[in-house]
Amino acid sequence: MVTIKRNPTNTAFRAIADPTRRSILSLLRGRPHTVGEIAANFRTSRPAISKHLRLLRSAGLVVTRKDGAARICSLNAKPLRAVSVWLREYEEFWSHSLRGLKNYIEAEGQKEKN
Amino acid sequence: MNPTSASDTIIQEIAIKAPAQRIFDALTNPGQRTKWWGAEGRFQTTHMESDLRPGGKWMMSGNGVGGKPFTVSGEYRQIEPPRLLVFTWLPTWQEDAIESLVRFDLEEKNGVTTVRLTHSGLTDSSRTSHKGWPQVLTWLQGYVEWPATL
Numbered sequence: 001m002v003t004i005k006r007n008p009t010n011t012a013f014r015a016i017a018d019p020t021r022r023s024i025l026s027l028l029r030g031r032p033h034t035v036g037e038i039a040a041n042f043r044t045s046r047p048a049i050s051k052h053l054r055l056l057r058s059a060g061l062v063v064t065r066k067d068g069a070a071r072i073c074s075l076n077a078k079p080l081r082a083v084s085v086w087l088r089e090y091e092e093f094w095s096h097s098l099r100g101l102k103n104y105i106e107a108e109g110q111k112e113k114n
Numbered sequence: 115m116n117p118t119s120a121s122d123t124i125i126q127e128i129a130i131k132a133p134a135q136r137i138f139d140a141l142t143n144p145g146q147r148t149k150w151w152g153a154e155g156r157f158q159t160t161h162m163e164s165d166l167r168p169g170g171k172w173m174m175s176g177n178g179v180g181g182k183p184f185t186v187s188g189e190y191r192q193i194e195p196p197r198l199l200v201f202t203w204l205p206t207w208q209e210d211a212i213e214s215l216v217r218f219d220l221e222e223k224n225g226v227t228t229v230r231l232t233h234s235g236l237t238d239s240s241r242t243s244h245k246g247w248p249q250v251l252t253w254l255q256g257y258v259e260w261p262a263t264l
Contacts, residue, residue, distance in 0.1 A: 087236065091124050094231055097151055098128040101229070104150030105132045105140055 012079045015059035020044060021052050025061060025075060032074035034067075124233040134196035134222040137229060141199055141218060142166050152176060157184070168193060172201060188213070196220055203233070 016022055024038055039049045053073060056062040060079045064071050130137055140146045144162035151159035151174070159176040166172075173187035188202035199218040214235040221228045 087124070090233065090236065091126070093157065094124055094126050094233060096157070098126060098229065098231060100150040100152065101137070101140060102128055102130045104146075105130055105136060109132055109136075 011059040012061065012083050015056055015061055016080070016083070018052070020049075021056055024049075024052060024056065028062065028073060028075035032072050034070040034072055035064075036070070038073060124236065125230065127228060127230045130227050130229060131225060132227060133225070134220040134227045137220055137227055138196040138199065142193075147174065148176075166190060166193060188216075191215070192217075196222070 016025065020042065023042070027033060027038060027041060035046075035050065035053065038053070039046045042049060053062060053064075057064065061076055062073050063076050064073050066072075140150060142164055144164050147162045147164075148159050151157070157176065157178050159174050161176065162172070162174040164170075164172045168190055170190045171187065172190060173185060175183065175185040178184040185206045187204050190199075190201045192198055192200035197220055199220075201216055202213050203216045204213045212235070214233060217232040217234070219230040219232070221230070
């Protein structure tokens with residue numbers, strides 16, 4: 001069954017739709033990084049990385065805290081649960097639809113025999 | 115029913131005691147599809163249009179959860195009766211919905227047809243960003259299944 005869901009699924013989807021942002025998440029999966037450390041892993045300019053980080057923060061996937069002058073980013077995977085739930089709902093939807101198809105066709109077959 | 119879904123692809127199989135052609139017709143004929151797709155309050159399909167040719171459009175509409183109207187539309191990509199049917203899938207219930215791909219493989223053996231559904235590209239928001247998805251979703255799943263590691 002498919003239910004209508006807006007946030008936070010869509011912000012999570014949008015956040016992880018971009019390959020650079022996915023790489024950032026993979027990086028943070030290992031351990032927290034400072035913004036500088038993250039930027040050092042990419043050829044992209046630092047302002048561009050900051051922009052990606054802002055989007056990831058607004059989606060709740062990255063949390064930051066200040067440590068002196070550095071900002072340390074870490075991963076919060078919780079919003080991704082929505083993505084997983086959404087996929088599971090689609091699975092249910094299809095299993096329900098296929099069962100409907102089977103019941104319909106086999107019942108029709110019986111009718112023809114009778 | 116044998117769900118073996120991985121990453122962003124859903125694969126499901128069901129065995130139906132009927133010839134493949136019979137099932138192919140139930141999938142593509144508007145008068146038949148509205149008879150089996152969904153039930154009241156659970157994605158009940160009341161209307162379908164189908165221009166059955168490669169590139170031809172299809173759409174279906176009805177009442178989803180809580181009676182909320184829904185529409186799904188798409189385009190036929192591959193039609194090889196009675197073995198193969200491939201069409202695109204664009205739902206209205208998801209904001210920023212993306213087009214995904216639905217494939218039905220029908221394999222008939224001794225009067226029983228195995229229907230295999232493959233729904234792919236579900237979270238692929240652009241064709242170019244598809245690379246890397248399987249890995250990402252695999253570790254996402256890891257996080258979801260073991261919340262203690264968060």
